[in-house]
Amino acid sequence: MTLEENAASPPRPMQPITHDNLLINFTTEFHRVWSINSAKAKPGTFWRPTPAPDALPGYFPLGDLFIPGSFNINGDMVSAVVCEKDLKGAKNSKGNALAKPADFELVWNESPSPSVTRTSIWRPIPPAGYVALGLVCASDHRKPSPNTVRCVRADLVVEATVGDLLWNDKGTGAKLSFSAWTIQPPTAEPGEICFAPGTFVGVETYSKPTAPGTAYALRMQIPMQITAAPQAPMLAGYAHPPSSEAVKVTQVARLPWFAVRDHADPAEQFFSSPYYELKRTDEYVLIGHDHNTSDNTRAAKWITHRTQNPIGLRVFSGLTSIEIDKAWPSVALSDRRVTKLSARLPEHFTHSENSASGWMESRPQAVIAMVAKQTAVAVYQMESHYKLIREDGTQVAVEFRYTDDSSFHLTQFPPEQIEIANACRQLTMSTPPGSEDSGGAVDIIAPSALELPTATDSAP
Known part of the structure; x- marks a missing residue:
């Protein structure tokens, strides 16, 4: 369509x-x-x-x-x-x-x-x-x-x-x-x-x-505009890289006026904004960087906090009626609308292909990487930002975010030394040794026994 x-x-x-x-x-x-x-x-x-x-x-x-x-x-x-x-x-x-x-x-x-x-x-x-x-x-x-x-x-x-x-x-x-x-x-x-x-x-x-x-x-x-995801960042030297990479609008869901609550009479809303755009912007955000100047492999650990906020998401849904992980509306948009509807966003757009529970998950994660001798390592994570825009370019309600836990990316310098021995295991509820934060642990391990090109590790 x-x-x-x-x-x-x-x-x-x-x-x-x-x-x-x-x-x-x-x-x-x-x-x-x-x-x-x-x-x-x-x-x-x-x-x-x-x-x-x-x-x-x-x-x-x-x-x-x-x-x-x-x-x-x-x-x-x-x-x-x-x-x-x-x-x-x-x-x-x-x-x-x-x-x-x-x-x-x-x-x-x-x-x-x-x-x-x-x-x-x-x-x-x-x-x-x-x-x-x-x-x-x-x-x-x-x-x-x-x-x-x-x-x-x-x-x-x-x-x-x-x-x-x-x-x-x-x-x-x-x-x-x-x-x-x-x-x-x-x-x-x-x-x-x-x-x-x-x-x-x-x-x-x-x-x-x-x-x-x-x-x-x-x-x-729902009409979708989809472009390629941002390019995964690469370490070009031993220096600490920027905290985030270029931001890119990757998906836009185009919603007709009757599917959005905008606190206006139906005709006023129809005339002022026949369509709305729910834009998703993706970027790679740096979780941690480590430069191992020693002659021994060592472990590096970082704590990453999730950007999704269940309270903020409820505020957005309450103002617009749009639900992220299920069909909407849960209640009628207004007594003056004769068009009754049921709508649901594509799962690839909302990061809920496998499970919608990620939107309610706010616990931090521990990320552990093994850094080879005389090597610099950086670990990134994909973040998605969502914003609802009227046809005149003004924003509706509040912006909200999502941390895509399946898009961890490891890059190493010198690049020819990147070695992966074990893919990220299933996220767990346990706390890594020496950490007081509760949440999952992701292992990104690079021992010196293997020589592989740059790899992207992911945790479901």
Whole structure:
């Protein structure tokens, strides 16, 4: 999945999300279809996303929205809309991303009561290979036009579950029963975002629907920009090297606006920063240096402190809703967001391919190296810094760090004498002899019996 640079939503352009030949964008323009005006029924309004043709040409809604109350949501709410990607004459082997409904099935209509405006709710019947992501409300009893909504090819969506009750027709005087429910996307896999466009599912009863295949959500991969890691440092002499090497942005996760809490109304956030960048910067930091001027091999030991801070990480997650080692959000981002989601960062981005417990580990480590005679040794460790940036370049929340315990690097001068007898063993809970610090111990041993080129030792 990539980002397509060809659509705009005023007053600020937004690159649409591209999933195969499906384009997904957002609108703040809606048409009021029907408002509940019965004194005994729960108040609310059914709205249809209607993006201006000059702003989002070719975009369609996936279904209508239900918003409690009767206030005008134009310019305040944001809803997803979809478009077929222009393949420039080529054809997708899987077929079009979107299709018109083959027909509509009546789900509910009100009785001819004086207190109720004539209305009806319909379920789009998708053609084979496609699914409908929402229902359609009509201000009369006539079947909607096939151009009202679009259905989505089944491989472009993910099966979702039915969420909370939105509305039911109790008190309207209607003869038929009806209830509308939110769509809850599934827990995202690493590197993905699953999100519901704000549409709803409905049934002809007041009971929550449980049958599979009734609710679907859109999905996307989190766009990543990945560059090579910084080059491992090399000792060029016996002198003490700099404490850190060049800093380099190595990975950037691009997050859409609805996946980030930024303490603003949905439309304000959408217009001000359609995307956010979570940048990871890597650098090699010097753990220790030793110059052995004697004629005997000796041990050198250093204590390295981890840079990850569980408290700081909780502050970042609390302000942005973004979780580093699991899916988010743990709670709804706001009551005014119609887009429900589940997102999870790629594991290679968060250093959690094997285990996420490293983010909570704050104990120091002891690093031990055997330094050959007349030799200088330096041991480095990789550090990653994370910062969340809006489109205008301003920072959100706080920066946080991670010490990558699997990226220890040993360099020696003269380089032709570097010798490794034993790779770093599994980190342990024991304290090295003579150290009062608790934590793991990493052995980097260079006896004089072997002659090997520069090596990078790692501890899992």
